[in-house]
Every structure is written in structure tokens, then in C-alpha cells.
Amino acid sequence: MTSSSLTSLDAAFWDTNYQTQNTGWDLGVVSPPLSSYIDQLEDKSISILIPGCGNAYEVEYLLNAGFSNVTVIDISSVLTERLKEKLQPSVGKELKVLTGDFFEHTGQYNLIIEQTFLCALDPELRINYAKKMIALLAPGGKLTGLLFNRTFEQPGPPFGGDKKEYEALFSSNVRIKKMETCYNSIKPRAGFELFFQIIKDN
Numbered sequence: 001m002t003s004s005s006l007t008s009l010d011a012a013f014w015d016t017n018y019q020t021q022n023t024g025w026d027l028g029v030v031s032p033p034l035s036s037y038i039d040q041l042e043d044k045s046i047s048i049l050i051p052g053c054g055n056a057y058e059v060e061y062l063l064n065a066g067f068s069n070v071t072v073i074d075i076s077s078v079l080t081e082r083l084k085e086k087l088q089p090s091v092g093k094e095l096k097v098l099t100g101d102f103f104e105h106t107g108q109y110n111l112i113i114e115q116t117f118l119c120a121l122d123p124e125l126r127i128n129y130a131k132k133m134i135a136l137l138a139p140g141g142k143l144t145g146l147l148f149n150r151t152f153e154q155p156g157p158p159f160g161g162d163k164k165e166y167e168a169l170f171s172s173n174v175r176i177k178k179m180e181t182c183y184n185s186i187k188p189r190a191g192f193e194l195f196f197q198i199i200k201d202n
């Protein structure tokens with residue numbers, strides 16, 4: 001099932017957002033919880049995926065830190081074309097930039113990083129998101145990042161959620177190692193996001 005079969009949150013929707021700079025989610029810098037997490041990773045050769053990567057400040061951070069096997073995928077070609085230009089020296093080397101639907105992507109990764117991707121999807125897709133994430137993790141692989149722990153008044157995206165809901169999504173083939181209020185969120189998100197880590201069974 002593709003994401004666009006259930007919702008109008010399709011490539012055209014995201015292209016328009018990038019074309020019109022309607023990108024309220026964009027922090028403009030790597031988010032501190034993710035940079036802190038990246039800082040403690042020792043093996044720079046692990047395969048890393050960032051789905052719904054947007055402007056991918058985490059990718060620049062990873063590349064600067066010496067990580068050598070990073071893949072990003074985003075459904076918006078407007079975004080990915082810009083990204084290829086911005087990250088040009090690394091594209092096709094340490095970095096693969098893919099344009100496409102996460103739900104169609106295949107591969108195996110040691111680490112998948114989540115930030116404002118789940119909240120951008122139709123909530124009906126959350127079960128599929130969890131299944132797909134688990135399928136994309138190599139045995140022992142980790143899905144790590146940030147999830148909103150709040151509801152939103154406006155119709156989404158972003159779509160909110162809470163810890164109970166997220167825990168229920170990841171109830172088989174994985175261990176939830178951590179899902180707790182993030183201590184180093186950026187100010188506007190402080191208290192409203194969870195730092196989580198899910199590890200796929202070996």
C-alpha cells in the first residue's frame with residue numbers, strides 16, 4: 001500500500017510546501033537530541049536511513065562526523081533536487097539521496113533516524129509505518145529519534161500522538177529500549193517530544 005492511496009498528503013502536496021516555503025517544521029539546524037545521539041555512535045561505517053528527510057541537517061552532521069553509509073529518502077522531488085545540490089560532494093559516495101515513497105523503499109539498515117516524519121503521515125498509515133520500519137532494520141538494527149507527545153489543535157499534518165499509542169505500534173519483533181520525554185529538545189518542543197529507541201530482534 002502506498003501512502004498516497006489513503007490520503008492527499010502526496011508528492012504534490014509536499015512539493016508545494018517546499019516551493020512556497022511553507023515549512024514550519026524545519027529547524028534550520030540539526031536538532032540537539034539527534035546531534036547528542038550521533039555524538040556517542042562509535043562505528044562510522046553503519047548503514048543509516050533517514051526517511052522523510054526534509055532539509056536533512058542531521059545528514060550534514062553525520063557526514064561531517066565521518067559517517068560513510070547514509071541514505072535519505074523523501075517523496076518531494078523539489079526537496080531532493082535541492083538536497084543533491086546542497087550536499088553535492090558526498091552524493092553518490094557517502095550519501096545516497098533517493099526520491100520516492102518510504103513505503104515502497106527496500107533495504108536493510110543498522111540505524112534509522114526519525115524526526116517529524118511519522119507526524120507528517122496520515123495516522124491511518126501508522127501501523128504500516130511501524131511494519132515498514134521493522135522490515136527495513138537489519139537484525140539488531142535501531143530505529144531512533146523523536147516523536148511528538150502531544151495533540152495539535154489544527155488539522156494535521158502534523159498529527160500528534162502519545163507514548164501509549166507509539167508503544168502499541170511496536171509490540172512485535174522489536175524491543176522498546178527507550179521512550180521518554182526528551183531532556184534536550186529545542187525550546188518550542190520542550191516537554192512535548194519523546195526520545196525513543198527501538199531495537200529489532202536478532
Ligand SMILES: C[S@@+](CC[C@H](N)C(=O)[O-])C[C@H]1O[C@@H](n2cnc3c(N)ncnc32)[C@H](O)[C@@H]1O
Binds near residue numbers: 025053
Ligand atoms: C514534516 S516534514 C519533516 C522533514 C524533516 N524530517 C525535518 O524534520 O525537517 C515531512 C517530510 O516527509 C516527506 N514525506 C512525506 N510523506 C512521505 C513518504 N511517504 N515517503 C517519503 N517521504 C515522505 C515530506 O516530503 C517532508 O519532507
